[in-house]
């Protein structure tokens with residue numbers, strides 16, 4: 001839970017996009033925060049005030065200090081550390097980081113769908129790379145005991161898998177189809193989906 005002298009503000013566009021993993025970590029941890037939305041086309045007036053001219057940012061007001069953090073994965077990693085979703089050891093953290101980078105590679109294939117007019121064709125073009133990426137993750141999950149992607153405990157890497165599968169659906173793909181041949185990932189995603197706070201979060205996405 002966020003402590004009473006802390007205020008967190010996550011600033012991003014309406015879809016999950018690059019803020020999805022941070023929103024999911026905050027939802028899982030049951031943290032109240034200001035989910036501030038910038039509508040598409042309305043970035044220009046604030047662009048100059050953002051550290052890298054882009055979203056997301058996370059503003060942390062705590063103990064009389066205000067810090068603005070930028071870069072989606074730095075934000076998510078900070079939140080994962082803060083809410084104990086990074087495992088227990090340096091190697092747990094490294095395993096989670098490895099998976100997060102691998103998921104980032106898959107995400108870039110799906111984000112690319114937004115940038116073109118013929119979304120269906122782009123999705124079809126990029127689907128083999130998405131499936132290969134997931135197969136690689138399936139092997140990593142298998143090698144790590146089959147339950148969690150890092151650290152043999154729930155980490156933000158497991159939540160990032162869930163966020164990725166939501167993105168697949170958001171760009172018009174079918175999460176079940178992309179997970180064909182990946183039974184361990186499918187079972188892990190089912191377990192993550194069944195977590196009460198994740199269920200609640202998914203419900204907000206469906207609106």
Ligand SMILES: N[C@@H](CCC(=O)N[C@@H](CS)C(=O)NCC(=O)O)C(=O)O
Pocket residue numbers: 017018043053054055056070071072073
């Ligand atoms: N490396 C950055 C990339 C951020 C990024 O590309 N943000 C996009 C939205 S997903 C953005 O703000 N685009 C508007 C712009 O660049 O003017 C991160 O991971 O946060």
